[in-house]
Amino acid sequence: MIEISGLTKNFGGTPVLNRIDLSVAPGERIVVIGPSGTGKSTLLRCLNFLDRPDAGTIRLNGMTVDAAKATKAEILAVRRRTAFVFQNYALFANKTARQNITEALVTVQKRPRAEAEARADEILREIGLAEKAGSYPAALSGGQQQRVGIGRAMALDAELMLFDEPTSALDPEWVGEVLDLMRKVAQARQTMLIVTHEMQFAREIADRVIFMEGGRIVEQGPPSQIFDAPQDARTRDFLRRVG
Amino acid sequence: MRALDLDYMLGLVPVILGYVPLTLGMALAAMAFALVLASLMAVERVVKIPVLDSFVKLFISFFRGTPLLVQLFLFYYGLPQVVSALAQINGVTAAIMGLTLHFAAYMAESIRAAILGVDRSQWEASQAVGMTQGQMMARIVLPQAARVAAPTLVNYFIDMIKGTSLAFTLGVTEMMGATQKEAAGSFLYFEAFLVVAVLYWIIVEALSLLQRGVEIRLNRAYAR
Ligand SMILES: Nc1ncnc2c1ncn2[C@@H]1O[C@H](COP(=O)(O)OP(=O)(O)OP(=O)(O)O)[C@@H](O)[C@H]1O
Ligand SMILES: [Mg+2]
Numbered sequence: 001m002i003e004i005s006g007l008t009k010n011f012g013g014t015p016v017l018n019r020i021d022l023s024v025a026p027g028e029r030i031v032v033i034g035p036s037g038t039g040k041s042t043l044l045r046c047l048n049f050l051d052r053p054d055a056g057t058i059r060l061n062g063m064t065v066d067a068a069k070a071t072k073a074e075i076l077a078v079r080r081r082t083a084f085v086f087q088n089y090a091l092f093a094n095k096t097a098r099q100n101i102t103e104a105l106v107t108v109q110k111r112p113r114a115e116a117e118a119r120a121d122e123i124l125r126e127i128g129l130a131e132k133a134g135s136y137p138a139a140l141s142g143g144q145q146q147r148v149g150i151g152r153a154m155a156l157d158a159e160l161m162l163f164d165e166p167t168s169a170l171d172p173e174w175v176g177e178v179l180d181l182m183r184k185v186a187q188a189r190q191t192m193l194i195v196t197h198e199m200q201f202a203r204e205i206a207d208r209v210i211f212m213e214g215g216r217i218v219e220q221g222p223p224s225q226i227f228d229a230p231q232d233a234r235t236r237d238f239l240r241r242v243g
Numbered sequence: 244m245r246a247l248d249l250d251y252m253l254g255l256v257p258v259i260l261g262y263v264p265l266t267l268g269m270a271l272a273a274m275a276f277a278l279v280l281a282s283l284m285a286v287e288r289v290v291k292i293p294v295l296d297s298f299v300k301l302f303i304s305f306f307r308g309t310p311l312l313v314q315l316f317l318f319y320y321g322l323p324q325v326v327s328a329l330a331q332i333n334g335v336t337a338a339i340m341g342l343t344l345h346f347a348a349y350m351a352e353s354i355r356a357a358i359l360g361v362d363r364s365q366w367e368a369s370q371a372v373g374m375t376q377g378q379m380m381a382r383i384v385l386p387q388a389a390r391v392a393a394p395t396l397v398n399y400f401i402d403m404i405k406g407t408s409l410a411f412t413l414g415v416t417e418m419m420g421a422t423q424k425e426a427a428g429s430f431l432y433f434e435a436f437l438v439v440a441v442l443y444w445i446i447v448e449a450l451s452l453l454q455r456g457v458e459i460r461l462n463r464a465y466a467r
Contacts, residue, residue: 048370048371049370050367050370050371076373076375079370079371079372079373080373083371083372084368084371084372086364086367086368086371088364089364090364090365090367090368090371091368092365092368092369092383093362093365093387093465094383094386094387094390094465095383103372103382104372104373104374107374107378107382108372108373108374108378136465137465138465152372156372
């Protein structure tokens with residue numbers, strides 16, 4: 001069980017996250033939607049301490065962290081139990097596809113290199129890029145880079161996988177293959193928190209959809225409720241605008 | 244105008260070549276120490292450790308702001324008078340020390356700029372997978388920064404090779420010192436210094452060739 005309570009973040013005095021409460025059950029797949037600038041990315045980044053929350057607690061299966069006062073060790077512990085997939089892929093530019101996957105297993109998790117490499121090869125097959133193992137990110141298409149980005153996150157065996165608009169930076173031709181891979185991850189009942197504008201995808205794989213606006217959770221529920229019978233006027237308004 | 248004494252010049256070449264190992268040795272040693280020191284200072288300047296940061300800034304400012312020759316004299320003739328442990332310092336050690344500190348100050352600034360040039364996404368991805376700051380620097384940021392800084396660092400190495408000629412003022416018989424002695428015996432100053440100039444020139448040109456090779460290699464890296 002992952003429990004977030006009172007998570008708050010201000011940028012220059014402006015509240016961007018306003019006392020967010022959220023519980024995530026093991027294996028639950030949550031999609032976060034909402035207009036631009038409402039704090040969706042900030043929520044994910046605060047959960048991984050890429051942005052430092054101003055208040056709130058993060059409880060990750062038994063470990064409770066006071067987000068504002070988190071120590072270096074606590075921050076590392078949280079990061080080691082979560083995985084992050086970035087909008088712009090953010091693959092290590094000086095590492096091959098395979099090394100991108102093994103890097104954290106060896107450096108952070110201290111697993112033997114041979115074991116890490118075996119795991120990477122397994123993942124490369126799963127993401128359909130076994131033949132690109134030795135390629136550097138610069139030589140991969142956007143879709144391939146993002147598949148490696150997801151593979152790198154998969155390898156960590158994290159308790160929670162965070163996706164920040166993983167298909168938004170992609171040319172339309174590559175969106176399908178990345179969504180297919182995410183479906184595969186979802187089918188394995190990986191706990192996921194996904195920010196996306198892909199409504200059809202959300203409807204398909206989400207156990208719960210969260211609509212955020214102005215740094216707050218306005219409405220949440222199963223996709224059928226949020227998409228077909230939204231209760232809040234702001235949700236209806238947003239869905240009408242994104243079509 | 245008189246004719247050049249070509250026989251004398253040809254005879255001088257092997258004599259001066261005998262001092263190339265000392266010249267290159269001093270430059271290589273100073274370069275190795277300077278690279279380590281400069282990287283440490285560059286990383287410090289980026290992460291900014293309180294108190295230490297002011298000291299590093301002062302260090303860089305001093306060694307960039309004063310002439311290398313003055314620094315060499317300070318180490319060789321000055322320091323032994325106040326620090327008794329350095330009383331036995333020899334010219335080679337003082338020259339390597341001076342070159343190291345002087346060039347480390349410059350190299351720290353180039354490496355720092357290269358570190359700051361590494362895309363923010365690289366830092367964030369390293370943090371997101373749970374790396375410590377040290378792991379992030381060693382595994383992801385510095386290797387990428389090194390690629391950007393490499394051509395500049397080779398330029399500093401070239402400057403350093405030329406800078407070793409100042410060691411003769413500390414009584415070191417390296418290429419320049421040897422030439423000076425030869426010339427003082429033969430009075431053929433023009434011939435002697437022309438020979439040593441050409442030898443420095445050839446060494447530097449060879450390095451420039453190497454530098455271009457390295458640059459081509461570096462540009463190819465990360466792109467297959
Ligand atoms: N580092 C920062 N410094 C200052 N303001 C920031 C920073 N990061 C985000 N913000 C502001 O916080 C607000 C929320 O940003 P955030 O990126 O979380 O929105 P979002 O919901 O992810 O939007 P989008 O759909 O456009 O990605 C925005 O108004 C943004 O300008
Ligand atoms: Mg965003």
